[in-house]
Amino acid sequence: xxxxxxxxxxxxxxxxxxxxxxxxxxxxxxxxxxxxxxxxxxxxxxxxxxxxxxxxxxxxxxxxxxxxxxxxxxxxxxxxxxxxxxxxxxxxxxxxxxxxxxxxxxxxxxxxxxxxxxxxxxxxxxxxxxxxxxxxxxxxxxxxxxxxxxxxxxxxxxxxxxxxxxxxxxxxxxxxxxxxxxxxxxxxxxxxxxxxxxxxxxxxxxxxxxxxxxxxxxxxxxxxxxxxxxxxxxxxxxxxxxxxxxxxxxxxxxxxxxxxxxxxxxxx
Numbered sequence: 001x002x003x004x005x006x007x008x009x010x011x012x013x014x015x016x017x018x019x020x021x022x023x024x025x026x027x028x029x030x031x032x033x034x035x036x037x038x039x040x041x042x043x044x045x046x047x048x049x050x051x052x053x054x055x056x057x058x059x060x061x062x063x064x065x066x067x068x069x070x071x072x073x074x075x076x077x078x079x080x081x082x083x084x085x086x087x088x089x090x091x092x093x094x095x096x097x098x099x100x101x102x103x104x105x106x107x108x109x110x111x112x113x114x115x116x117x118x119x120x121x122x123x124x125x126x127x128x129x130x131x132x133x134x135x136x137x138x139x140x141x142x143x144x145x146x147x148x149x150x151x152x153x154x155x156x157x158x159x160x161x162x163x164x165x166x167x168x169x170x171x172x173x174x175x176x177x178x179x180x181x182x183x184x185x186x187x188x189x190x191x192x193x194x195x196x197x198x199x200x201x202x203x204x205x206x207x208x209x210x211x212x213x214x215x216x217x218x219x220x221x222x223x224x225x226x227x228x229x230x231x232x233x234x235x236x237x238x239x240x241x242x243x244x245x246x247x248x249x250x251x252x253x254x255x256x257x258x259x260x261x262x263x264x265x266x267x268x
Contacts, residue, residue, distance in 0.1 A: 075106030
């Protein structure tokens with residue numbers, strides 16, 4: 001197999017100040033370019049975030065300042081990017097939690113609209129956000145010699161989301177998140193990321209947001225479930241190389257995907 005891909009984990013702290021967040025995003029791109037990364041992954045709600053709930057007041061269209069800047073920075077630095085944002089929803093006062101994927105030429109490859117809204121642990125995303133269509137085509141993008149599949153945050157608790165991406169060809173599960181802090185939440189985040197890696201013999205790149213109300217703790221998990229990189233709670237940028245040969249070796253020794261007997265069918 002080929003040489004793989006270098007990824008930069010952009011565990012940034014995000015505020016409600018859109019302009020300040022763009023400065024932080026630009027700095028992350030510069031670091032990714034400095035280390036010759038192929039892909040920069042930023043968290044969920046990278047455009048703007050409020051710990052008590054991020055809503056329609058922070059939504060921008062896909063041709064708005066955040067995605068436009070993301071595309072320009074990707075083109076200038078020749079680094080692909082995955083990042084979370086909000087776009088306007090179905091009615092005034094509502095929005096959609098969206099992850100965008102941009103290639104190294106600055107082209108918008110596609111979007112993923114969060115299917116599983118975070119109505120748990122005292123939070124109610126559905127009060128202000130519209131859910132994505134479970135039957136929408138999976139978002140996958142080619143980075144180097146690997147295929148990345150995109151999901152976000154609460155989706156990590158639903159193994160069907162990950163399996164559907166792997167069925168679409170994903171070798172790497174990219175999970176931008178703003179994982180809410182709380183009792184056992186950090187342990188669950190780590191356990192779920194490892195589980196998704198093991199059951200899919202896939203790399204999991206789970207990128208958390210740092211700051212108030214969220215845990216940070218981004219993870220890079222190998223297809224055998226071993227944690228290769230783990231960050232703390234504070235803002236940090238780290239890079240790593242992904243080896244498709246190692247992935248192929250794990251899948252050869254453990255052909256669980258070939259041995260499966262059930263398929264994943266989207267539920268309306």
